[in-house]
Amino acid sequence: MAAFVLAAAGVVASAAFTGALAEREALDPGALARWVLPIAVTVHHLALAVVVGCLLFATTLLPPRRAGARDRGDRQGTREAHPAFTRVMTAASAVSVLWAISAVIVLVFTYADLSGQPVSGSEAFARELAYFVTDLVVGQAWATVVVIAFVVSTLTFLIRSPAGLGATAGLAAAATIPISLVGHAAGSDDHYAGVGALVVHWLGVLLWVGGVAALTIIAPTLTPSRPGDTGAEGRLSQTVLERFSAMAGVAFFLVLASGVVNSAMRLGSWEGLVTAYGQLVLLKAAGTVLLGAIGLAHRRWAIGRLGTVPADRTAWRLILAELGIMAGIIGVTGALGRTAPPVPQELKPAITPAEVLTGYLLPPELTWVQWFTEWRWDWIWVALALTAAVVYLLGARRARTWPWPRTASWLAGLGLLLYVTCAAPTIYGMVLFSAHTLMLLALAVLVPLLLALGAPLDLVSRTVARRTDGSRGPREWLDAARPALAAPARSAAILAVSLGLLYYTPLFRLVLDYWIAHQLANLYFLTVGFCFMASVLGPFGDHPVPRPVRVRTAAVLAGTLLVWAVVLATGVLPVLEPDWFVGMARTWGPPVTLDQQLAGISVLTAGFAPMAFLLTALVLSRPPRPEADTSPPAPSDVAA
Template sequence: MTQTATKHQTARTLTWVGVAVVIIGLAVVSSTAYTGTVANRDTMHPGDVVLWSLPIVSALHHFALAIVIGCLLFAAAVLPPRVTHASAATTDVPDAAEHPAFRRVMTVASAAAVVWVLAAVTILVLTFADLSGQPLSASADFGQQLLSYVTDLVVGQARSVIVVLAVVVATLTFLVRSSAGLWGLALLSLSATIPISLIGHAAGSDEHYAGVGALVIHWVGVLVWVGGVAALACIAPTIPPTDSSSSPQSPSNFATVVVRRFSAIASVAFVLVLASGVLNSVLRLGDWDGLVTRYGQLILLKFMATLVLGAIGWFHRQWSITRLATQPANRTVWRLVVAEVLIMAGIIGVTSTLSRAAPPIPQEIKPALTPAQRLTGYPLPPELTWDQWLAQWRWDWLWIAFIVIAAAVYLLGARRAPSWPWHRTASWLTALGILVYVTCAAPTIYGKVLFSMHTTMLLTLALIVSVLLVLGRPIQLAAQSVARRTDGSRGLREWLDLAQPVLAKPALSGTVLIASLLAFYYTPVFQLALQYWLVHQLTNLYFLVVGCWVMHGLLDPGARRFAHRTTRITGAAMLAGLFLLWAVVLVSGMLPVVQPDWFGGMERTWGPSLALDQQLAGIAVLLTGFTPIALVGIALILGRPPRAAHDRTSKRTSVGESSATQGSASV
């Protein structure tokens, strides 16, 4: 590619980015004027500069963050890092050199990350001026109060975390090029949605944790969707023309492969945006009367624009995939992509205004009236009787989104796999149903009140749910429904190939599980999980993953290549013995009461005492920890050793060897 062509591509990219920034500004100004956010500010007025700059800079911040995330996801999951022999002829770049599209997307990611840093720092200062009602100043007093805002107030701390994340990501985008590192950077960038959501309007509703979860889902969907389309527009000039002499599925049809891969990501992101947007609207508006307010009308406008944009994007990508498979990439396709970005820029501008406008219902958190409310954020639940096991529900939308996606992806794979056994699908869906119950019903609600219920919840996630998930054979399903990539990038199959030797280590995974449980319950980490929503969510996810790791090493047929049957039986026996020992120690009362200040500080008038509750926790460990592992061990002992022919068949059909679906190389 000549230097003149590179400059021309850069100029075109800067042009559409500049137009997007102008659209963001116009959307912010018009929606701010419509809602009267600035005009209604009578007291603690920080000045028009602050009031008008803050929503504009916020929209630019979100747009830059979206571009960073989209470019990093493209670099990690969509684009090949280097030019392969098959595509060297169409790119005018030597074989094994860095792919032009990959290089460009990383350049854009670095530039957008720098903008993200500047916007995050500016928002930090403007937010302080807005909340304190002070105009911007270079005085020492303003700086001292700003420092107190950053260190002492939750809003300031959240904004500071975003600044730190932006600086770290911006620095590493210049250094990291490996697939694992780029995935880590993408996830680190996405983690900025957590502090953004913690200080959002829906997070201040009565259902605080439901609001935070819904906002996180919404932001993740928005940033992935918008950022992905922006990344696609950025790399469009570097995509080589289609090789008309090859089949549409050939790796030389680079444009088709890229659009198809992104289309799968965009479809999931759109569903997340639409569903979580509806949920957030319900939390903010309160009832139907809220729709007739100006705030509600902007929400309706945003909803309709999102719906229309999703339909346009879907039809456009279906049309472009067919067109690019038979014709060289043309300007019409990529102009439509840029048009999507510009519409999204307008929606982001409206979203920025909505985040600053007051909802039609009061969003202040009510004062805590009871010790339980002060500790957990919710009233003390009623006494745990048998009917309450089914009556108590509190929806956790993060887990609901995860479960729905897991079910949809599995069912799609089962549909594509030839003759997939129904009992495996039933096992997977049963596990997800139990996961809904554990994360949204009595185990989680009473887990903050009773130590025995918390151990029941955590061990159910780690052992019972994980057994059913592994019996669903998701890795074998991936081997039959997802083909390997041939362009040097890493998809699901490639990552599973790399992880398989580590996954099939029952002794290692069992040791990690026991050590993690002891470190969790008998260190301050347990108190952090009880106090903070984020730590609670990460803990549940961690033990679910570790539990699946353990059960994969014990039960999955693919593990037979790496872990002998005797090794797996020994691992199961070791785990069962440790869980039995832990249960006996808890029942005997040999250990001190866990977190007595927390569980004893709620002034609970029903249920067991702290000492008895700890003994009941021992019974919970026996039922949900020792029993599943013991049953798995018995199944391993009674099971027939695989024949040599079966071993060879397993090797051919396990991850890394299957060739059943080579026709879907774009996945």
């Protein structure tokens, strides 16, 4: 409650400093809208972070049941719910209601602010509000957030299973996408790069701020460790703090790096820092660095000394201080959203057919040089690749004897992932069907092959211990995913059918039209392809897939891709999405019909060739010897 008050005070003070609360000369929505909207936005942002943080704790950091205790009313003797788990879920349910209410308020007052009309209960206001929600991008974005908030709020009262809570947390985090689509940086010249940077920033904020808020909520229920207390309950305080500390470290770098990118887009130059907007950015940056220093103090000093009463008190006081500073920063962020940045954020009207369809100018003619020089950074994939590289390298360092070819393969796969999502394959994939198939097949086959050869699942098994307190960490979620990672035939069938459904149903136009559909399709095919490669390259788990089954599955999928390539090259299939590819008004390159025939070469290059290599390796390789489980011991249960 104190955090919400601090956040509201922060946004009022910051907005007053920048003049965002002053009466407008034209289209003034009234004092009520000018004051309520920034406060409602700030409450919304903090509530969203708290909900995601609480659900994250319930899913991955806290044990759902108390060790050794029994529920009196349960005949089967099931352990009773852990008070920390109960408390964090109660908070998630309560704050989710606040989130939903604040989202509705933001929706209504955003319309009043943009239209310059005071909020009223008149029929005309309601009719125009309905038009705002159904036909305008900003209204559609906030209406989507409202729907997500109410669904998540309902689920927090009904669901307690780990998988269900994880899905609910993911749905709540998905609200950052529509928010980012209408943010300041989204109005930059590179619209989708701005959206991606905002999404990364939001995800870091949700992990970090929401996690600290969840810590303050469960603090009274965690038993502080004492000298000589070796029980699971006695260690839980230190264990939870150490688990969250590692997660907060990742979130800090995501917030800091994406904040720099967003600020550069909005400020334009160093001169922008002297404006009122720039001064708030500097204040926010200083607060972020201070929070990083407090987090470092946690990790280096406070957590390691939780065995004494002064250290216990110091650790929790640091957490309370973190939450207070974070609340103030969120207030500053709310004021930034109401303040005009130095660089105008209005989207320029599209004047060419390519801009109308893709949001970008038509790229230059595709030559061998353009394959290596055309880049457009997608910050979501940049953040994903860098995080995966750092985590893998830390794991390989901990494993000590980890083979370097596996590390090289993993890093090569991540490098190729960055190239495919940020360079010519994606840029020209919106213009040429042949480039699009090259991009998608690389994400579905070639990149997953390199990543699977890095054996990240084996690395997790070697370096991360299983937990003993009932919570779900990386090993537990990996165990839950074993069925999907040990079924190559099913993964191959899903991959082949998904390719057909994408290209030969209206889904393809959806992916071309909408940025979020494009990103989800890329993530989906990368995930399915990795599941297939991991299961084929086995063995994995206690009952590995027999080698003949893996060989046959790889052969069938390779044959399917070969047939598809031949069919595309012969031109017997109708031209896909002629309105899109013909309407691009492209003046270079092959005609649309020939380009779709050339897509057969793309399928051979990025799909069939990697599968042929994999099939050859499976046939010629010797059956691997089963490896013993080399999981490290977990005496303190903090490794996970």
